[in-house]
Amino acid sequence: MPRDITIYVEDREGAQHSLVTPTDVDLNLMELCKAYALPVEGICGGMALCASCHVYITSDHELDEPSDSEEDMLDQAFFVEDHSRLACQIKITPDIDELKCILAPVDSDTISI
Numbered sequence: 732m733p734r735d736i737t738i739y740v741e742d743r744e745g746a747q748h749s750l751v752t753p754t755d756v757d758l759n760l761m762e763l764c765k766a767y768a769l770p771v772e773g774i775c776g777g778m779a780l781c782a783s784c785h786v787y788i789t790s791d792h793e794l795d796e797p798s799d800s801e802e803d804m805l806d807q808a809f810f811v812e813d814h815s816r817l818a819c820q821i822k823i824t825p826d827i828d829e830l831k832c833i834l835a836p837v838d839s840d841t842i843s844i
Contacts, residue, residue, distance in 0.1 A: 736828035740786075742769055743834050754825050760786070760818035760832070771834065777819035782808035784818040785835035792830050794821060810836050 738750045738760065750767050752758060761784040764771040772783035779800040785808050788794065794816070797805070801820045805811050815835065821827065 734825065736823070736825060738763060738823075738827065739790075739829065739831045740764060740767075740769060741789075741831075741833040743836060752823055754823060756823065758823045760784075760821040760823065760827075760830075762819075763823060764818060764834075769834065771818060773819060775819075779804055779817055779820055782817060783837075785810070786816055786818045786832040787812055787835055788814045788816050788830070788832050790829065790831035792827055794827070808835075 735751050735753050738752070740748045740750055742748060748767060748769060750763050752763050759777055761771050761773045761777055764784070765773060774783045775781040779798065782804045785805070797816065798820065801817050804817060805815055808815070818832070
């Protein structure tokens with residue numbers, strides 16, 4: 732039975748957003764952020780070919796290990812931390828209910844975690 736989950740996203744200005752979505756749709760975290768008009772570009776369309784949807788996962792959720800292509804993109808991204816992920820590679824499933832993340836800075840943005 733499908734149910735709604737909530738994802739908590741902190742934008743680059745420090746504002747908190749609660750994103751509610753059903754789990755029976757084929758979305759990833761990048762697409763969900765874009766649906767809520769958060770500033771996540773997703774230039775490659777979710778193919779892990781860019782890092783414009785870079786986020787920091789701040790909750791203790793057990794996520795699938797990053798794919799080789801995701802690791803390759805993170806190796807080329809700026810401001811990468813141990814808890815960096817590409818939002819396009821995180822599928823919306825019941826397992827990520829209450830996931831917390833922060834949008835990674837772009838160019839000269841700064842962030843404190």
